[in-house]
Amino acid sequence: xxxxxxxLTSERCDIELAARLLANGEVVGIPxxxxxxxxxxxxxxxxxxxxxxxxxxxxxxxxxxxxxxxxDLEKYVKNVPEIAYKLAERFWxxxxxxxxxxxxxxxxVTSAGLDTVGIRIPVHKTAREIIxxxxxxxxxxxANLSGSPSPTTALHVYxxxxxxxxAIVDGGSCGVGVESTVISFEGDGIRLLRPGYISLELLQxxxxxxxxxxxxTEAVSENEKVLSPGMKxxxxxxxxxxxIIKGNIEQFSDYVNKNHNxxxxxxxxxxxxxxxxxxxxxxxxxxxxxxxxxxxxLREFDELGAxxxxxxxxxxxxxxxxxxxxxxxxxxxxxxxx
Ligand code: TXA
Ligand code: MG
Numbered sequence: 001x002x003x004x005x006x007x008l009t010s011e012r013c014d015i016e017l018a019a020r021l022l023a024n025g026e027v028v029g030i031p032x033x034x035x036x037x038x039x040x041x042x043x044x045x046x047x048x049x050x051x052x053x054x055x056x057x058x059x060x061x062x063x064x065x066x067x068x069x070x071x072d073l074e075k076y077v078k079n080v081p082e083i084a085y086k087l088a089e090r091f092w093x094x095x096x097x098x099x100x101x102x103x104x105x106x107x108x109v110t111s112a113g114l115d116t117v118g119i120r121i122p123v124h125k126t127a128r129e130i131i132x133x134x135x136x137x138x139x140x141x142x143a144n145l146s147g148s149p150s151p152t153t154a155l156h157v158y159x160x161x162x163x164x165x166x167a168i169v170d171g172g173s174c175g176v177g178v179e180s181t182v183i184s185f186e187g188d189g190i191r192l193l194r195p196g197y198i199s200l201e202l203l204q205x206x207x208x209x210x211x212x213x214x215x216x217t218e219a220v221s222e223n224e225k226v227l228s229p230g231m232k233x234x235x236x237x238x239x240x241x242x243x244i245i246k247g248n249i250e251q252f253s254d255y256v257n258k259n260h261n262x263x264x265x266x267x268x269x270x271x272x273x274x275x276x277x278x279x280x281x282x283x284x285x286x287x288x289x290x291x292x293x294x295x296x297x298l299r300e301f302d303e304l305g306a307x308x309x310x311x312x313x314x315x316x317x318x319x320x321x322x323x324x325x326x327x328x329x330x331x332x333x334x335x336x337x338x
Pocket of ligand 2: 141142150
């Protein structure tokens, strides 16, 4: 089906309209604090399969289910470990997704055949209000076409989803800029499946032991079994070839200044500008800024027609691990160590 995609505001009447569309089983683009989501009623199989269609997403990649209130948690999941409540107390509402045992009310199309489901309560006011007014739990993957960088503005969603969904709610640009941290529970500890704004260091403060999924910093082959199916896919990719360069700014600038041509760009820290002769975009100096700008600049490279992008490797501490993880996947794990 082809839609005339409406761009809605965050005004009350538009939020109510979005909530009505969702209650009626439609797919709507919504803002969250991390990235924009492509939302639909998580308990409605047809609505959820329309998310997969709109995104062109592989059927074996499960969706995150968004709630507006902790009181609703046990309607959708069972056997919630005590430590999950401790994490909820500290980090919800916020950019943390917990993988828990699903109840039958969540259909297998939402969990991609798994007996578990990822749950999160976003802190974004408009997102929570839309969920609350719809009266539904909302399944929502990032609102990009599968394989392209996650959207951090309503315009990004519009560019990818025009004609594919009835409406997008504009909530401004996303404050965090990378997707939520995803964790699962293992024995008395937790496992980090996807790094995000809630960092490994913060999780360790609450949980002590945090295991790592291999896919965070290493390539995983298509046939390998991984705990987070999303980790299998090349992701977050602009059209340009992305290469991560590890080294100090002298080594980095030597390398890119020698290798630059008309279609080559660098992605550098703000403080690197003076060293670079060719074309570049910057993504800030702190990990928080880099997280916020990363997907935005990856989309900008497409608009500029970049063919090759050399990236100054970010720190992998705190939210930096999420930035590094997304870049590794955008680069198809192509890293040059100088
Ligand atoms: O910040 C976010 O999480 C955004 C916003 C819209 O909330 N959503 C998002 O969804 O990033 P998506 O579908 O693009 O990524 C979901 C990730 C995938 O890597 C998926 O494999 C993992 O979560 N995941 C979901 N359910 C899971 C489950 N039951 N077991 C393991 N991993 C799961
Ligand atoms: Mg995604």
